[in-house]
Amino acid sequence: MPSKAIAQTPSTAAKPRVLDSEKITINLGFVDLGHIDLLVAESFYANRTDFIRTAIRNQLASHADAVKQVVARKMLVLGLQHFSQADLLAVQAANQKLQVRVLGLASIGHDVSPELALATIASLEVLGSLQASPEVKAALASRHL
Template sequence: MAETEKVTVNMNVVDLGKVDLLVEQGFYPNRTDFIKTSIRNQLTSHSSVIENVITVKSYEIGIYYYDRKTLEQVLEQNKLLDIKVVGMLVLKDDVDVELARKTIKSIKVLGVFRASHELKIALKK
């Protein structure tokens, strides 16, 4: 199952009224469905741009998890990770600041980055 994030959208009252009108007329079951459909349509219309940037900048797409074991393997190989994700990156709770600093060169996440507050602060530096 795909993970979702809650997003708040501010709209002017006239646009909101038009959305409600479409819901009332049965085009959409609710406001949320209208907004999700609108977002998907825009992403589809810009898909070639998105795909090009993902390819050129070498982003990974999806949900990626890194735990202590994985990062220890990276450390043993004497490598540094350049992590670029479109979607979600999760650094598990068993990853400490020292291990992350030794194994992660850079992080760029377009979407959601989940990690402990301490780890996020340390990696920002």
């Protein structure tokens, strides 16, 4: 019987993974939690997380117009904004500084040094999550609005 060749794929261990969500912790009263568990038990929701995500999405939908107005007024990038080392080197070469304003996820490449981040990012406002190396986060802490 001929042997089958096994295709090898490159390891993704060295490549930083961009998360599509962030874990939060909330405290609920026992009665509220009991109501949620009852709805889950009666198959209105798959689990507690499904209920909480649905409740949050419903609240966000009910305030969608207000969010749109604020995003427009504050000139926020909505969604994902990534800054690579090449992006920031181009900003530096143009002798400019960025005012970063993101509603969602702002990420700064793991190959970006704290010095490059400081040289190119004048201010940083992130409503959501910032993904960057601990060193870059520390360097930009005073510029985070």
